[in-house]
Ligand SMILES: Nc1ncnc2c1ncn2[C@@H]1O[C@H](COP(=O)(O)OP(=O)(O)O)[C@@H](O)[C@H]1O
């Protein structure tokens with residue numbers, strides 16, 4: 138099954154991929170096991186690490202060798218300085234991102250259960266970071282060959298996706314929650330990549346395949362998919378269902394797995410624009426699995442050689 142997207146050649150755009158949405162600084166707290174309510178637990182490790190869905194997806198693409206641009210809002214604080222440096226150090230361009238005077242940058246407390254590597258996120262977003270549709274610069278969001286948005290601010294994400302679509306640029310969404318404005322957003326998306334609980338929450342169908350089929354029919358997205366944690370992913374394209382197993386890795390921290398998956402998906406589309414969707418889904422799963430090797434949303438971001446080795450059967 139060939140990738141049903143038309144991606145412009147490299148020389149037609151300044152960037153390969155543009156991401157628009159959240160960045161975050163994560164305060165990562167590692168405990169042996171997730172604590173019981175009203176208990177005391179020893180903190181094994183505590184550190185601050187850059188994250189946020191779209192910032193991380195851009196960093197993952199850059200690590201894999203693509204020209205990536207991130208667009209979103211930072212506060213004018215130390216967290217923002219660290220967040221911006223984390224991106225530019227990785228080679229991500231942030232010239233169209235902005236700083237909000239008086240706002241605290243988005244941050245989160247992330248509790249990582251060392252035994253499973255699974256994470257629980259407590260997030261904070263200053264109201265001043267909100268992105269209005271009129272802050273979306275059409276020239277910036279159409280400066281890549283692919284656009285990825287998240288679903289946190291649906292009005293702004295819809296404006297970005299509309300501009301990209303009008304310019305013939307395929308749009309990818311990272312969608313995790315049913316929010317106001319979600320229908321308009323999804324109607325402007327070519328590749329819907331949902332978190333595990335989203336398709337059922339939106340469509341009412343508990344069976345994942347049926348829920349994806351309903352999403353595809355409603356929004357006319359050529360590809361709809363959902364990630365299933367260590368279980369991999371399920372995608373639907375036309376009338377085909379593609380089940381892709383997860384790769385086995387020693388999961389240190391699953392924070393950012395979903396962000397890495399979207400970044401990996403975009404990177405695979407750029408690498409194989411006429412490629413096989415099965416291979417592209419496997420690549421996205423491999424990138425996401427490897428990302429779980431290290432602490433923090435970007436602690437395990439793989440190089441292309443590492444992804445290729447895992448796909449060829451090497452043990453991570
Ligand atoms: N423990 C794990 N082992 C291997 N791969 C994983 C693991 N957890 C997540 N992944 C990979 O990351 C992808 C996204 O993870 P998932 O947990 O579904 O997303 P999120 O929790 O970020 O919404 C999965 O499709 C899978 O490829």
Ligand SMILES: [Mg+2]
Pocket residue numbers: 366391394
């Ligand atoms: Mg998960």
